[in-house]
Amino acid sequence: MTKKKPLQLFARLLGNERWQFITIPAFSILCSLVAISVIILLIGKNPLEAFSSLLAGAGWIAKSNYAGGKAAFTDFMDMLDAFTPMLFAALAVTVALKSGLFNIGVAGQMLLSGFIATVAVGYSDLPSVVARPLVLLIGIVVGAAAGALMGWLKDRFNIHEVVSSIMLNYIFQYVISFFIKTRYIDPVSRQSRMAAASARLEITDIKIAGVTTHFPLGLVLALIAAIGIWFLLAKTKTGLELTATGLNAKSARYAGIRTGRTLIIAMGISGALAGLAGVTYYLGSVRSIIPGELTSVGFDSIAVALLGNTHPLGNIASSLLITTLTSGSTYMSSTVGVRQEIASLIVGMILLFSACGGYLKLWVQRATSEQLPDKGSESVHPRTISGQEEQA
Amino acid sequence: MNTIIIDGLSFALPLLIIAIGGIYSERSGITNLALEGLLGFGAFSGGLFVAATAGVFAPTSQVPLYLSFLVAAGGGALFSILHAVLCIKFRADQVISGVVVNIVSIALTGFFTSTINAAVFGQASNKFMLSTSPRLTIPLISKIPLLGAVFTNFYPFEVIILVLVALCWYLLYRTRYGLHLRAAGDNPQALDAAGIDVARVRFKAVLMSGALSGVGGMCFAYSISTNFSPAIYFGSGYLAIAALIFGNWKIMPTFAACLIFGFARSAAYQLVLALNADASVADLAMITPYVITLLLLAFFAKTNRSPRALGELYDKSKR
Structure with a gap:
């Protein structure tokens, strides 16, 4: 003993x-940090230095020097810029997982809604009072439609949602690439033309306490969405139907839940959240779309949702952690000389250990x-x- | 027309061997979303082997080419232990484990390729260069119209894959182990009652899927880019999953699914070339295989049925 x-x-x-x-x-x-420290030691660098520069790059602690008018707060807001779409995307994955579905098509839904919002509003000269709500609305509607389409395909034709979302990812990616290349290309950057500032979900170059920074408008909305989704899943009838179907579709059907309808609703909500992730990404931190490319946010969000224990509020914490790692990694590789890939390795390790949580x-x-x-x-x-x- | 067949086969066959890997794992009851990561790690091991033994063999020797497939299979199998241990021993959710394995594989291979290149070979590159794979043509048969294209300009790995497919089919449907494997996916309780260790059967099946994916990854490394680089992760693992679900978790229908996919893809390419169209139109043509897959699924997916115990942790006490 x-x-x-x-x-x-x-x-x-x-x-x-x-x-x-x-x-x-x-x-x-903790385990993953220890494992990564060993790797960093093996390549002859100081792990503590690497981790602190990672935090500095994400704006949690101060760097040694800053360009004029900027401070750690600027970096911190930059990190929150990346955090906003990540949280929306992770919530999208969470809602689907809770309903027993695997939405691997978040990246495609993001791209579609971001593209349509850019073309419809971003290239118009609407005043920002009209443009910004309209962008959000387009994000929700387009995303929900794309998501519900997958739910419908599964309900009507028994097409597995993983297959249909992978296929639709490729289809969106190529079709949108075609339209950008033929109509909306910026000849210099080889990307889509910049969206108008009035349509952007971000206030740029404002001064807060004497520091130049910007503020992602979607941030508040994303936090509200997290609480809203928690409320939906935990406290409402629809939420009960979703989670019951997710736990056991057969017994849910015996209990009188229309599982086919639930399936479409779940994918619709998931798609709407992915659409919001799309507009806060493509009309937020980045202003243009690279043709033929899906953003890695869509796939990283799967990991974030899982790390957040597929709990809407847990997603807030995990999104914060993962975006800290990814946005701090550039600064880390430039100052300490540890490769940027280390950041994704840390993410992988954390996931690996938390997968053993059960x-x-x-x-x-x-x-x-x-x-x-x-x-x-x-x-x-x-x-x-x-x-x-x-x-x- | 010949080019469509030649290119179509060189894409469809590696996809098939990866999908068969998936079939082995999923028929044994372990959901395998990790194919993408496994094929990448396999190709990484093969690439590393070629880079490390560059001075050992004569420059024109074909030995490293063939050995690299063996190493890739080993690497894939080695990495799949991670998925197997997580799913079987540590009772992790199989979907989660698959995603994790993919993320770890992409991060690990990217990191190690750059680090090894910098430290051992002294160059700043994220690639391992491979030799160009030879292409074979069988003299007389290749002259037959249309059908001859199958025997023209094919990669040696296509033959390897066909042999492997035949072996895998035999193993899955005609041997005692194959029967155990299929039982583990449909009714593990019955298998356990017959005195067979379910965990062991499943473990072997996942290893098998790792090895087969590794071979497939190495094929893509040779046929698409003649190097190993992070570009190997272009989604073929997910495509293979789509193909095996399309093929209803059976080897022969999956073969058909892969062929449809490969030919649709190469036909779209050739169409763009023939029309002499703008590069942007190529994007529109590229959606053909995906649209065809969705349409076909809409007609044929109704009767699809996944293995009954797929994705479930085997619990002895469950009825």
Whole structure:
């Protein structure tokens, strides 16, 4: 028994079930940082230096020097710029996953809504009071339509949503590339022409406390959306229907839920969120579209949603973490000389460890319940046992 | 017309071998979204092998070419252990695990390729150069109109793939292990009751999918770019998943799906060339394979049925 002491201590450190939603991700992040430190040490660099420059690049701590009028706050807002579409995209994946669907087409839905909004509003001279709400509306409608199309294809024709979304990703990508190249190309940048500033979901070059920066208008909306989706899933009838279908479609049908309709609603909501991600991305931090390319935000959002435990509010934390890593990595590679790829390696490692979270939970349960003399009861009431442990 | 067949086959066959890898894993009950990452890691291992042994073999030797496929299979299998361990031992969600494996593979291979190039070969590059694969033509048969194109200008790996496909088909449908594998995906409880270790069967199946994907990745590395670079991740793993779902998780229908896909793709290319059209029109033509796939699925997907226990953790106590 004495040999198991440190392990048990460690298990108790991870806490009971009530706190595991925070202790287990924290442990995963810690493990991955340790693993990455070893790699950075192996290539002969200082890991602490690398991590601090990563944070500085994302604006959490100050860099050694700044260009005129800029400060750590500027970098921080830059990071929030990338954070906004990431949170929307992660929410899109979350809603679908909660409903038992896998929306791998977020990138395509983003591109489609971003493109249509750019062409319809971004190239017009509408005043910003009209243009900005219109951009948001287009994002929601176009995204929802694209998402619902996948749901409909699955309901009507039994086409797996993974297949249809991959196919539609390619179709959107090529068709939009065709239109950009033939009509909306900027001959110098070889991208689509810049959208008008009045349509952009971002206030640029404002001074806040004497520091030049910009403010992503979608940020507030994204946070509201996260809370709204949480409310929808946890507190409403539609939310119950979605999650019930996600947990077990067959029993949901027996319970009288119209699963086909639920499927289309789920993909519609997911698509609308992806559309919002698209307009806050293509009319937010970037102003033009590169023809024939899908943004990596669409695929990274899958990882972000999973890291956030597919919980709408957890997504806020995980989006913040991942965008910190990605937007800080350029500064890290330029100052410390650690390659930029390290950032995505950290993301991968964090995910790797958090994928084992379920197992870890089980292990903690076993390790803590072993302290009790009666081993047989462990499988019967693991919840009460770990609860008693905490009080003891 | 000949070019359509030649190019179509050289795209369809690597896609097929990756899809068969997917079939092995999914028929055993393990969802495998990791194909993209596995094929990339396989190609990375093969590329690294070619780069590392550049001085060992004579410059004109074909040995590294063939050995690289073997190494790629090994690399893919090695990396698939990650997916297998996560799904089987650590009880991770299989979709999550697949996505994670892809992300880790892209990050890891990109990082190591740059680092190894800088540290060992002293050049700043994110590629491993490969030798150009030879292309073979069988003398007499290739003269047959239309059908002869199949025997003209083909890559040696296409033969390797066809042999592998035949072996995989036999293994899956005609051997005891294949029966166990299919049972593990449809009714693991029955398999367990028969005294077979479900976890072991599934583990082997995932390893198999890693090895086959690795070979497929290496083929793409030779046929598309003659190097290993992060450009290998162009979505062929996901396409292979689409093909195997299209093929209803069976080898022969998947073969047909891949052929349709490959030919539609090369026909679209040739059409653009023949019309002498602008490069931007090529973008429109490129959607052909994807539109055809969706349309065909709309007609034929009704009867599709995934393996019953696909994506489920095997739990002995479950009824």
